[in-house]
Amino acid sequence: MLKMTPLNQTHRDMNAKMVDFGGWDMPLHYGSQLDEHHKVRQDAGMFDVSHMLPVDIKGDNVRDFLRRLVANNVDKLTLPGKALYSCMLTPQGGIIDDLIIYFLSETWFRIVVNAGTADKDVAWMLKQRDAFAPHLEITPRRDLAMIAIQGPNARAKVWQVIPGSQSTTEELKLFQSTVVNQYFIARTGYTGEDGFEIILPAADAPAFWQALHTAGVAPAGLGARDTLRLEAGMNLYGQDMDETKNPLESGLAWTVDLKSERDFIGKQALLDASVTQQLIGLVLIDRGVLRSHQQVVSQQNGVEYQGEITSGGFSPTMNQSIALARLSVQIAVGDEVDVLVRDKKLRAKVVKYPFVRNGKTLV
Known part of the structure; x- marks a missing residue:
């Protein structure tokens, strides 16, 4: 049985071509992968990335735990909402996964990991937690959905859909995040274009997706996501890196x-x-x-x-x-x-x- 994101029926209603992507039932395209690619480069497109997994780590001294867990230095994270790209490594230096870490407070960090490595990642985090910081709470958040809106007009389209978001996010720099109502909004992406990745309650995802579509944001599937990230020179786990490479x-x-x-x-x-x-x-x-x-x-x-x-x-x-x-x-x-x-x-x-x-x- 394939896993489904909260937007699965929405994709089917939009006549998406669905494929098995690492055990997830995901949209490959909605008619034309080429058109979706150009839409993101020239205007705005949106991707369902709810198969990726946010993991919340809470407790005293989370920072100390992450100093040991990842290769980049979380001491760079001093401003609440700031994000950091890093890798989590084996003792031999191989890449377990690449991920983004968000600093929310000294007792709360959020890590977004890849779909195909999510179970392995969480198991590794728990193993390290049990050995070095047993007091920490590590919580996978499958109750959340994640939608990426990317392109030169992406931010303006989001401002139309989320009332009050412009004043909060207009000055948001790359690799920073903030919260507006139920939306966790990060200025990050996987396309080489500007835009946001937005984490929200799973139950709210279909209505938010439809509102974005009404505002002129084109749905885009895995095909366009791959050509965009390749043009942007961004690594794909399992192809450009894995546990055999450092x-x-x-x-x-x-x-x-x-x-x-x-x-x-x-x-x-x-x-x-x-x-x-x-x-x-x-x-x-x-x-x-x-x-x-x-x-x-x-x-x-x-x-x-x-x-x-x-x-x-x-x-x-x-x-x-x-x-x-x-x-x-x-x-x-x-x-x-x-x-x-x-x-x-x-x-x-x-x-x-x-x-x-x-x-x-x-x-």
Whole structure:
């Protein structure tokens, strides 16, 4: 039996094409994945991300617990509502999950984890809690729904739908959040566009979704979400990273604090790691489409280096194929590589990602 979000019937009423996404019954598109992609880049689109899981951690010294649990430093969170992107690591430095941490008070932090790793994540948190901070309460919040509204006009559309929200959120900076009535509003997203991710009571989600639609926000499915996040150069757990890879070889070194004296799970493994691979961008020169798991070959000073595409596809904004690939650190931006596609070698250029942000092509 597939799991369903509180918006499942709403998606079906809108004639969405539903698919099995990691055990969840989710909308792939509502007619045209391409149109949904462009709508987000040019106006505003909305995604049901209620399959993701908010986890509330409450009690004295939550901050101390999180200092140990995650690789980024929660001491950066000093303003209530501020958010921090981080990874939760194994003792060997592998990535259990990437997540967003919200600081609500010294006794209450909220963490939003990925759907496919939610059970594993909560089990890991509870294991660490029981060993180091048994007094803390860790509560998965499946009573909540989550809707992302993204695009250059996304915030203005939300202000139309939530009375009084403009005065509260107009000055909200990126990676900050606030609460307006029953809405937990965060200026975050997974598309490379401005907008909000809004957490609200599950029972209120269908009416809120319909109000957004009436205000001109286009529903968008998993297909557009993936092409948008790829253009934005954002990692997808299970493809660009997992427990066999560490953040230093996954383009996530910026989310790791190795400078402070603070210890965290996986820190020593990262300090001891010999980083030979990097996550980098590719733009296809020849005709074709880049896909995950395709092999990449490069010749540098007579030495052949092999790598692999982790995420690839066609970029609707750029009108060409792009990819994220894990390649040798010997390969530099500007180099050309060969991608093996059906026993053919297709030329691709190594570039620095993101490829697209705020509607503009960057490469």
